[in-house]
Amino acid sequence: MNTATENTWVEPETSDAAKAARIERETHKLEKRLCRQMGQAISDFNLIEEGDRIMVCMSGGKDSYGMLDILLKMKARAPVDFELVAVNLDQKQPGFPEHILPAYLKELGVAFHIETQDTYSIVKDKIPEGKTMCSLCSRLRRGILYRVARELKCNKLALGHHRDDMLQTFFLNMFFGGKLKGMPPKLVSDNGEFMVIRPLAYVAETDLIRWAEHRQFPIIPCTLCGSQENLQRLQVGNMLREWQKKHPGRIENMFAALQNVVPSHLMDAKLHGFKDLKITGIESDEGDKAFDEESFSEPGLPGIQVIKM
Numbered sequence: 001m002n003t004a005t006e007n008t009w010v011e012p013e014t015s016d017a018a019k020a021a022r023i024e025r026e027t028h029k030l031e032k033r034l035c036r037q038m039g040q041a042i043s044d045f046n047l048i049e050e051g052d053r054i055m056v057c058m059s060g061g062k063d064s065y066g067m068l069d070i071l072l073k074m075k076a077r078a079p080v081d082f083e084l085v086a087v088n089l090d091q092k093q094p095g096f097p098e099h100i101l102p103a104y105l106k107e108l109g110v111a112f113h114i115e116t117q118d119t120y121s122i123v124k125d126k127i128p129e130g131k132t133m134c135s136l137c138s139r140l141r142r143g144i145l146y147r148v149a150r151e152l153k154c155n156k157l158a159l160g161h162h163r164d165d166m167l168q169t170f171f172l173n174m175f176f177g178g179k180l181k182g183m184p185p186k187l188v189s190d191n192g193e194f195m196v197i198r199p200l201a202y203v204a205e206t207d208l209i210r211w212a213e214h215r216q217f218p219i220i221p222c223t224l225c226g227s228q229e230n231l232q233r234l235q236v237g238n239m240l241r242e243w244q245k246k247h248p249g250r251i252e253n254m255f256a257a258l259q260n261v262v263p264s265h266l267m268d269a270k271l272h273g274f275k276d277l278k279i280t281g282i283e284s285d286e287g288d289k290a291f292d293e294e295s296f297s298e299p300g301l302p303g304i305q306v307i308k309m
């Protein structure tokens, strides 16, 4: 409510100027957060080192645009010298707007390469109508991108997966694969030749959506191949969003858990020597409390703390 008296003027919050100032403040905060989170991931996992030549994989979606954008900001202020080469694979999907990415990357002044390979026809030819094309398509894409990385003399491949992709993968592996396995910020490629890095590991998808809107990235739709979106991933994504809506802070807590693993409290005998466990005679907070039920702090607080009984 406007509480201005006759002698004081309080600018209504809804005025255009106030709104513009608020948006500017929020955008500035968002940019700082994106840079801080990427910087933190780079430092925590040693993602980028002196002399790296990094192939930045660009799909034309909001995540890869955001990744390149923030990586360029990091490069400008980084204490180490490294190179970025943006690469897009044009798979010749019908309607793929092939001019968009080259025009954008040229204007940005970044080194780039567009690789054109008609994997779409191969996949269409090999996979019967109605069956999912993704596994063959991504296998072909992987092989091509490795070759391109080799030709461009890159030692690292940067992918635009973010925090929410990583959590989704974790639950997909648990629900459908029977494994506690996620999507790591850094891993050697399956052919052993490259380091695959995910500099957006700490970044929330909602922030990338906001950043893409602010930067007006020329997004290329990802449904051109006509393949159904992965239904299981879609369901897990919806489940996580629903949880977060009902219990704010849950995603942050689950993500923190991925970085806070306690093998002695799981059941993988390969990770913990259950068979050779010996009584120590020493008190430990990490020891079994046998008869006490565990209780937890309020949801939404960072980290999960066991309240001692």
Ligand code: SF4
Pocket (backbone or CB within 6 Å): 133, 134, 135, 137, 138, 225, 226, 227
């Ligand atoms: S969604 Fe389309 S482009 Fe993506 S992996 Fe599946 S078939 Fe390939």
